[in-house]
Amino acid sequence: MTKKFLKGFSCHLFLILISFLSLFPLLWLLSTALKGIDENIFQYPPYFIPKNLTFENFTGVWKKIPFLLYFLNSFIVAGFTVILNLIFSSLAAYPLARMNFKGKNFIFTLILVTIMIPFQAIMLPVYLLVLKLHLVDSYGLTAGYLGLILPFAVNAFGIFLMRQAFLTIPKEMEEAAFIDGCSILNIWFKILLPMTAPTLAVLAIFTFIGSWGEFLWPSIVLTNKDLYTLPVGVNDLQGMFSANWRYIAAGSIISIIPIIIFFICMQKYFVSGNSEGAIKG
Amino acid sequence: MNNFYKKYIPYMFIAPAALMLFVFFFIPFFQTILLSLQDFSTDIYNPSFTGLNNYKILLTSREFYKVLFNTFLFLIFVVPVLSILPLIVAIFINQKIKGVSLYKVLIYLPVVISIVVVAIAFKWMYAQEGILNYFLSLFKLNPAGWLTDTKFAMFSVALVTIYKGIGYYMMIYLAALTGVPKELYEAAETDGANEIKKHLTVTIPHIMPTIALVVIISSISALKVFAEIYVMTKGGPLNSTKTIVYYIYERAFENLDLSMAAAASVVLLIVILIFSLINITFFENKRYKL
Numbered sequence: 001m002t003k004k005f006l007k008g009f010s011c012h013l014f015l016i017l018i019s020f021l022s023l024f025p026l027l028w029l030l031s032t033a034l035k036g037i038d039e040n041i042f043q044y045p046p047y048f049i050p051k052n053l054t055f056e057n058f059t060g061v062w063k064k065i066p067f068l069l070y071f072l073n074s075f076i077v078a079g080f081t082v083i084l085n086l087i088f089s090s091l092a093a094y095p096l097a098r099m100n101f102k103g104k105n106f107i108f109t110l111i112l113v114t115i116m117i118p119f120q121a122i123m124l125p126v127y128l129l130v131l132k133l134h135l136v137d138s139y140g141l142t143a144g145y146l147g148l149i150l151p152f153a154v155n156a157f158g159i160f161l162m163r164q165a166f167l168t169i170p171k172e173m174e175e176a177a178f179i180d181g182c183s184i185l186n187i188w189f190k191i192l193l194p195m196t197a198p199t200l201a202v203l204a205i206f207t208f209i210g211s212w213g214e215f216l217w218p219s220i221v222l223t224n225k226d227l228y229t230l231p232v233g234v235n236d237l238q239g240m241f242s243a244n245w246r247y248i249a250a251g252s253i254i255s256i257i258p259i260i261i262f263f264i265c266m267q268k269y270f271v272s273g274n275s276e277g278a279i280k281g
Numbered sequence: 282m283n284n285f286y287k288k289y290i291p292y293m294f295i296a297p298a299a300l301m302l303f304v305f306f307f308i309p310f311f312q313t314i315l316l317s318l319q320d321f322s323t324d325i326y327n328p329s330f331t332g333l334n335n336y337k338i339l340l341t342s343r344e345f346y347k348v349l350f351n352t353f354l355f356l357i358f359v360v361p362v363l364s365i366l367p368l369i370v371a372i373f374i375n376q377k378i379k380g381v382s383l384y385k386v387l388i389y390l391p392v393v394i395s396i397v398v399v400a401i402a403f404k405w406m407y408a409q410e411g412i413l414n415y416f417l418s419l420f421k422l423n424p425a426g427w428l429t430d431t432k433f434a435m436f437s438v439a440l441v442t443i444y445k446g447i448g449y450y451m452m453i454y455l456a457a458l459t460g461v462p463k464e465l466y467e468a469a470e471t472d473g474a475n476e477i478k479k480h481l482t483v484t485i486p487h488i489m490p491t492i493a494l495v496v497i498i499s500s501i502s503a504l505k506v507f508a509e510i511y512v513m514t515k516g517g518p519l520n521s522t523k524t525i526v527y528y529i530y531e532r533a534f535e536n537l538d539l540s541m542a543a544a545a546s547v548v549l550l551i552v553i554l555i556f557s558l559i560n561i562t563f564f565e566n567k568r569y570k571l
Contacts, residue, residue: 007476011376018370019387022447025402026394028412032405042410044418092298095291107295114306116557120505120526121546124533125309125316154301184290213395215508216526220534231397235512238401245405252398263393264386270393271385271452 026256033057033250041245057250064240064247067254069226070233077148077218077229078211084153085207086200092154093162094188098174114156120216126151127220137224144227148218152211158203165199166192205269212259230255313550316543325537335544344520345528345545351435352524356503358439363446363499364492370447371454372480385455389448396445400512403441404428407513428514431521438522441509446502450495457491458484497560501553525549 027048032041036052095101096108119126130136130147137144173195174187182190193200215231222232234255241247263270317335319328339345370388374381391399406413407427414424427437465483474482485492507526510516516523516531523531525545533542 007376008378011373011378012380014373015370015380015384015388018373018447019384022388022391022444025399025406025444026390029398029402029405042408044410044415046412046415088298088301092295095294099291101288101291104291107299110307111298111302114302116554116561117306117310118501118505118549118553120507120529121550121553122306122309122313124529124539124542124546125312126305127533128312129304129309150301151305154298154305156302159298188294209393213393213397215395215397215511216530219511220530231395231508234395234401235397238512245408248401249405252401256394256398259393259395260390263390267382267386270389271382 026253029249030253032245033253035246037246057246058254061237061241061247061251062254065233065237065251067230067233067251070228070230070255071258073145073227074212074229074231076145078208080145080149081152081211082204082207084149085155085158086204088154089158089203090162090193090196090200091188092159093166094192096159097163097166098171111156111159115160119151123217123220130221136221137227141227144222144224147221148227148229151217152214155207158207161199161203162196165196169195202269205266208262209259310550313543313546316539317547319540319543321537321539325539328539331540335540336547339541339544339548344523347520348523348525348528348545349548351520351522352504352506354435355439355442355506355524356500358436359442359446359503360496360499362443363450364495366443367447367450367495368454368488368492371451371458372484374451374455375458385451388451391445392448394445396441396508397512399445400441400509403437403444404513407437429518431519434514434518434522438506438509438513441513442503442506446499450499453495454488454491457488461487493563494560497556501556501560504549504553504556 031048031050034053034055034057035041035050036054037056039051092111096104130151133147135143135147135150137147169192173191177187177191213231214229215235218229218232219235222228225236228236234252237248237251241251316328318330318332320331320334321328323329374384374388405411408414409424409426409429411427413427417423417425425433428434461484465487466479469479469483505526506524507530510522510524510527511530514522516527526549529542529545529549532538532545
């Protein structure tokens with residue numbers, strides 16, 4: 001009994017330590033953001049609880065930085081990236097899972113090959129391409145958004161994931177519908193998609209997180225601050241408030257509130273273990 | 282439904298995705314190779330074909346060797362830790378104890394937070410008069426220039442990547458751990474194995490394929506590191522944290538040296554292709570079976 005207790009105790013001790021380490025950098029940022037202007041944020045020994053707790057840094061940085069706009073931009077870009085990925089992936093996955101046609105294996109192999117091509121190695125030609133297609137923000141807001149969204153509108157991994165999901169659905173379902181005179185598009189939309197809703201949800205959530213946090217591509221293509229997404233806007237804080245760590249900290253904390261709420265609401269998809277397939281994307 | 286129409290249905294379903302992949306993956310892929318064979322230095326709008334000359338320049342430049350060395354160093358810092366530490370965490374989480382979901386959520390949290398914010402949080406801890414140097418002072422150590430000293434900078438950047446990756450790989454390990462048969466642990470227990478020995482003799486051999494997989498995917502993502510470096514050091518001090526993607530970024534978008542950027546991109550492509558092929562041949566061949 002004591003042995004069992006000791007084992008449980010040491011497990012908790014270790015996991016509390018790891019959880020604490022994983023929260024610490026963010027909590028330290030929060031602590032700095034809450035410290036008043038008369039407090040020394042470089043004081044040794046450092047202290048965690050602000051002596052004059054204040055929200056002035058938050059209101060101050062909020063007035064200077066259009067967080068709502070950045071939030072909206074991130075939401076538009078991530079939202080459309082998710083919708084396009086869901087549509088394109090589930091459309092392409094249907095024949096790959098269900099139909100026999102010429103060149104099927106060749107097409108599927110070509111799609112899977114793109115998983116091996118890292119975006120970082122082709123970003124220069126992709127940039128030249130969006131310039132040529134006039135999909136950059138100097139041609140207007142819509143063009144700017146499209147330039148942010150389209151290069152990530154399809155992901156071979158999503159096609160693969162949806163194909164796997166379609167394969168698990170019994171064929172009889174479609175055959176019955178087909179005999180009833182249902183069109184192929186209707187079968188896809190009214191039978192296959194609802195039955196693979198959990199996979200679609202996992203694909204949507206992980207695509208959303210990926211797009212929401214994307215930094216490299218927006219920092220390359222964006223020139224107009226009106227189109228900044230959250231990561232680009234937050235990185236910009238460093239230049240704007242170079243020595244004012246209270247503002248940088250407060251701005252960083254503001255920027256992660258939406259994703260933390262999203263994470264808490266969707267936590268079962270992240271930590272259930274069913275999403276093993278998706279997190280490997 | 283007539284047969285003519287039916288014959289084209291599969292292609293119509295695939296067409297939108299195929300078009301996007303063609304435009305945003307295959308064309309840029311071949312164009313990267315094409316750009317790497319052209320010289321843009323005299324006239325950026327009218328490049329001339331130079332064969333493999335760009336590679337000759339790239340592979341004889343000291344800077345690029347430094348970049349390759351840095352990328353390798355970063356990989357050596359990151360991959361062993363990200364292959365082992367998340368496994369240990371996963372084994373602890375996999376014990377039958379209360380509050381496991383809370384631990385999982387807290388440890389996974391850094392994965393969903395933007396890398397830019399994580400890098401800023403670490404930059405703040407790395408400050409000259411920051412909290413980490415305070416801990417050093419407790420041990421009577423001199424303050425370290427975490428991001429300003431060429432000896433430490435790459436290590437400090439790697440720590441950020443490790444911090445953000447633990448939860449991600451922990452989830453992969455947790456999924457693998459559920460596949461280890463319980464009877465094996467019981468058998469080991471009756472043989473008198475202690476906790477550590479039990480995992481060394483049962484868990485590790487059983488999930489070896491997953492460990493190998495994590496080594497490969499964490500290597501591939503280490504080769505692609507960018508945001509941490511951009512936010513914290515911009516490749517400095519003295520190029521000590523300049524890795525290959527940062528080099529490509531700098532050449533392409535700051536120096537407009539398209540030739541070198543493209544040649545370095547091809548080098549990156551080849552290295553990642555090797556890792557991916559190892560992955561597909563040995564670990565994921567069942568996954569992608571037609």
